[in-house]
Amino acid sequence: MPAYVIADVKVKDPEQYKQYMALSPGAITAAGGEFLVRGGRHEVLEGQWQPTRMVVAKFPDYAAAKAFYDSALYREARAKRTGATDYFNMVVVEGV
Numbered sequence: 001m002p003a004y005v006i007a008d009v010k011v012k013d014p015e016q017y018k019q020y021m022a023l024s025p026g027a028i029t030a031a032g033g034e035f036l037v038r039g040g041r042h043e044v045l046e047g048q049w050q051p052t053r054m055v056v057a058k059f060p061d062y063a064a065a066k067a068f069y070d071s072a073l074y075r076e077a078r079a080k081r082t083g084a085t086d087y088f089n090m091v092v093v094e095g096v
Contacts (some may be wrong), residue, residue, distance in 0.1 A: 003065040005033070007055040007090040016084035023077035031068035033059040058095075065092045 011017045028035065037056035044050065059065040068074055069092070081088065 001061060002095045003059045003062040003092055004036075004095050005055075005057045005059065005065050005068065005090060005092050007088065008049075008051040008053070009055065009088050010052040010086040011084060012086045013084040017081065020077050020081035020084060023080060024074065027068055027071055027073035027077055028057050030073055031059060031071060032064045033057045033068055062092065062094050 025035070034057065035055070036058050037054055039053050039055070042051065042054055057065075057068075059068060069090075
């Protein structure tokens, strides 16, 4: 069953965030994942949620999504992201 990693991000330093954006695709690909959404136009249809930048990545299964997050490649990407965002919320969810 596929799994999805979903992030809601508020970037405060776009130049520094570019370092993270350069490294994260390799970490996702190495774990068998692919980006489905990486920024782009969006709007709130219901509720109070006010996302800024949305990212969705699909993985073959939950274990692969967790392996991505725990990988050395993604730890390196996260280190480059430090201080570049006001917030970075991420969840993994099993899909259909």
